[in-house]
Every structure is written in C-alpha cells, then in structure tokens.
Amino acid sequence: MATLPLASATRAAAFCHRSGLASSSSVPSARRYAHDLVIKRKTGLPIQRAGPIGGGRSAVSGHVATVFGCTGFLGRYLVDKLGQKGTQVIVPYRDEDEKRHLKPLGDLGQIVPLEWDLKNDDQIRECLRHSDVVYNLTGRNYETKNFTFNDVHATGAARIAAIAADAGVSRFIHVSHLNAREDSPSKFLRSKAEGEKLVKQAFDGATIVRPGSLYGHEDRFLNQMARWPITWHVNYGRTKLRPTHSIDLARALELMMDAEVTSTGATFSLGGPKTYTITELLTLVESLTFEKTLRPGLNVPHWALRLAASITDKAAWWGMLSADEVDRRMVDDLPDEAGTKSWADLGMTPDKIEDVAIVYLRRYRSHLRFEQPVETSGTPLRKNGRYHVVD
Numbered sequence: 001m002a003t004l005p006l007a008s009a010t011r012a013a014a015f016c017h018r019s020g021l022a023s024s025s026s027v028p029s030a031r032r033y034a035h036d037l038v039i040k041r042k043t044g045l046p047i048q049r050a051g052p053i054g055g056g057r058s059a060v061s062g063h064v065a066t067v068f069g070c071t072g073f074l075g076r077y078l079v080d081k082l083g084q085k086g087t088q089v090i091v092p093y094r095d096e097d098e099k100r101h102l103k104p105l106g107d108l109g110q111i112v113p114l115e116w117d118l119k120n121d122d123q124i125r126e127c128l129r130h131s132d133v134v135y136n137l138t139g140r141n142y143e144t145k146n147f148t149f150n151d152v153h154a155t156g157a158a159r160i161a162a163i164a165a166d167a168g169v170s171r172f173i174h175v176s177h178l179n180a181r182e183d184s185p186s187k188f189l190r191s192k193a194e195g196e197k198l199v200k201q202a203f204d205g206a207t208i209v210r211p212g213s214l215y216g217h218e219d220r221f222l223n224q225m226a227r228w229p230i231t232w233h234v235n236y237g238r239t240k241l242r243p244t245h246s247i248d249l250a251r252a253l254e255l256m257m258d259a260e261v262t263s264t265g266a267t268f269s270l271g272g273p274k275t276y277t278i279t280e281l282l283t284l285v286e287s288l289t290f291e292k293t294l295r296p297g298l299n300v301p302h303w304a305l306r307l308a309a310s311i312t313d314k315a316a317w318w319g320m321l322s323a324d325e326v327d328r329r330m331v332d333d334l335p336d337e338a339g340t341k342s343w344a345d346l347g348m349t350p351d352k353i354e355d356v357a358i359v360y361l362r363r364y365r366s367h368l369r370f371e372q373p374v375e376t377s378g379t380p381l382r383k384n385g386r387y388h389v390v391d
C-alpha cells in the first residue's frame with residue numbers, strides 16, 4: 001500500500017477533520033458500502049455493485065454467473081463464494097436432488113436452478129443468456145454408455161464455449177487438469193487437453209484453469225486414503241502429486257471473475273505448493289488419524305490392476321476403479337508449464353496439505369483421541385522420515 005509523507009498525511013488528516021470526512025488512512029475501513037459502476041470492456045455492459053463491501057447479506061456484485069458442473073465437489077465451494085459476494089448464480093442441474101444444497105448459498109432468489117443436458121443447445125443457451133461470466137466445471141472420472149471422456153471434456157466443453165461466445169458472455173473460465181497433455185498415457189487427460197484446445201478456438205480469450213488433485217470434505221483423495229487401510233500399492237507408492245486445496249481453487253475461480261489478468265484469456269497452473277509421493281501422503285494421513293493406513297502390502301503390477309479394473313468396471317453399473325484411473329495413478333503431477341500463470345498472479349498463497357489436512361481427517365479418529373492436538377501450529381513434524389503428532 002502507498003504511504004503518504006508525514007507532513008502531507010497530517011495535512012490530509014486536518015483537511016478530513018475540517019470537512020467532516022474520515023482521514024485518508026481510514027478510508028478503506030470506513031467505507032462499508034460499495035456503489036461502483038464498471039463498464040465491461042468486451043461487451044460494454046454495465047456491472048453495478050452495491051451493498052456491503054466484503055459481501056454478505058444484501059450485497060450485490062452486479063455479476064450474473066452460470067456454473068456448469070456446480071453439483072459436484074468443487075462446484076459447491078465456488079457457488080458459495082459467488083453467492084456470498086452477491087452474485088446471482090445460475091446452477092444448471094440434471095438430477096433434482098443434486099442441487100438442493102446450493103439453494104441456501106445466496107440471498108433469496110440469487111441462486112437460480114435450471115435443468116440442463118450437455119447435448120441440448122437450447123437448454124445451455126437458456127442457462128447462460130443473462131450471464132456475463134460462465135464457469136465450466138463439468139468433468140467425469142470414468143466413461144459411461146452415454147458419455148465418453150471426449151463427450152464431456154472436449155466436445156461438450158466446446159459446445160458450451162461456443163454458445164457462450166454467441167450469447168456475448170464476457171468471461172469464460174474452463175476447469176481442466178494440471179496434467180492435461182495431448183501425449184498423456186491417460187485417455188481422460190488427453191480429452192482434457194483436447195477440451196482446452198477446442199474451448200480456446202470456440203471462445204476467444206477463454207481462461208483455462210489446471211488444478212492438481214483436489215482435497216476437501218467431499219474429496220476422493222484424503223477420504224479414500226483414510227477410509228480403507230491400503231493393502232496393495234501401485235507404482236510402489238512413488239507417484240508424485242501436488243494436491244490443491246478445494247477452497248483455494250474456489251477462491252481463485254472467484255477472483256478470476258474480475259481479475260485484469262484474465263481479461264484476455266490465460267492458462268493458470270494451480271497445483272499445490274509442494275510435491276509428495278503417495279507414500280508420504282499415506283504417512284501424513286496415518287499420523288493425523290492415528291489409524292493404520294499403510295499396511296505392508298503387495299505392489300500390484302500396472303497391467304494386472306488395469307485388467308482387473310477393466311473387468312470390474314464393466315460389471316458394475318456405478319463408477320468403480322476404471323482402467324484409465326489405474327493409468328493416471330502412474331502419472332506424476334507435472335510442474336507448471338512455462339508461460340502459464342499461477343497463484344501469485346491472483347495475489348494468493350496456496351495452502352500446504354499438512355497445514356489443513358487435520359480439518360478433513362479428524363473425523364476418522366477414534367473418540368478416544370478425537371481432540372488430541374496436532375504438534376506445532378498445525379504442521380506435523382517429520383521425525384525419522386515420518387510425520388509425527390503429539391502422543
């Protein structure tokens with residue numbers, strides 16, 4: 001923040017005192033209401049802010065946003081952040097029950113559910129025709145008989161982007177994956193790379209976001225590690241990951257709505273700040289839950305697990321471990337690609353998983369040790385190569 005020389009500061013304070021205004025240094029805290037008018041450069045449309053500056057009840061950000069894929073894990077945190085700031089959020093849903101928890105995340109009437117189908121252009125247009133920002137979070141870890149990876153991540157994403165461009169939406173923010181590459185061994189990751197390319201073609205200036213594996217209350221990451229003791233390993237537990245905190249990602253997506261850095265389109269690599277092997281992560285989970293997660297187990301060869309996964313995945317009608325997921329478990333998280341932006345460009349410092357994992361893992365402790373504190377200020381210490389908590 002810029003500081004005034006002492007003499008000018010005193011003069012300014014005296015002027016403010018005489019004129020009954022708050023002094024310049026106290027202006028930000030004294031200004032509790034925002035009445036701003038911003039004209040969007042791309043569309044020329046006005047965005048009018050009003051109400052409490054920090055958001056909350058009766059705040060109006062002036063934006064209308066559509067969040068495709070809002071009914072999933074990340075979606076709820078993004079809708080929550082947008083709703084708090086007074087953004088009207090259109091929440092497209094497929095299943096009536098999947099959108100109920102989103103309704104209380106904004107003021108009355110600010111969360112608007114609309115039914116949609118990824119293959120129905122009219123419904124997509126209906127969902128975004130009043131919006132100035134569109135987020136695309138749709139994604140699936142496995143293929144179904146109705147939707148392949150390409151249908152959801154590539155052609156589906158491109159369809160939404162093209163309709164958004166046609167409707168005059170000013171920002172399109174598309175969530176991809178940190179490891180999305182055209183030469184990836186995983187079909188899922190190849191379809192994500194294809195999606196990035198098609199979205200950029202369909203929407204000039206689209207923002208691409210590449211997060212690492214997400215963790216949070218409803219994740220398929222820490223929960224999976226804590227729920228079952230691991231009796232078998234893939235890749236000897238050596239696959240390296242850069243986990244991203246879901247709350248950080250939701251905050252970053254929220255900031256992208258207004259950030260100047262996203263006005264002309266950019267790619268953000270939003271992996272976590274540290275890299276861990278799977279074994280290190282399992283050790284962390286074990287230290288925080290006091291439950292054994294790491295059993296000395298067999299390392300299952302890639303081909304054998306892949307074969308077993310492709311058989312069981314076809315037999316069950318719900319998503320189990322798919323062959324492609326087995327492939328992804330062998331892929332190390334990539335470093336940020338040169339030329340992409342990161343957390344610092346949004347003024348953010350992302351969380352390290354060891355600092356926040358206890359919030360999500362405490363529920364896996366037995367009642368006897370439920371409230372036992374984590375040593376130091378939340379950072380488990382490493383001792384003899386293992387994370388160590390107070391006994």
Ligand SMILES: NC(=O)c1ccc[n+]([C@@H]2O[C@H](COP(=O)([O-])OP(=O)(O)OC[C@H]3O[C@@H](n4cnc5c(N)ncnc54)[C@H](OP(=O)(O)O)[C@@H]3O)[C@@H](O)[C@H]2O)c1
Pocket residue numbers: 068069070071072073074075093094095098117118136137138139140141147152175176177178211212213214215
């Ligand atoms: N979770 C991670 O670790 C992670 C890591 C990197 C990137 N990402 C990406 O981040 C995004 C959000 O992840 P997430 O964990 O929140 O995913 P999620 O919990 O699986 O939610 C996916 C969302 O996409 C929707 N969707 C899936 N297939 C669809 C289809 N055929 N038609 C319409 N909607 C469909 C789902 O709607 P329904 O509820 O109707 O099924 C749901 O709203 C995804 O693109 C994902 O690939 C996730």
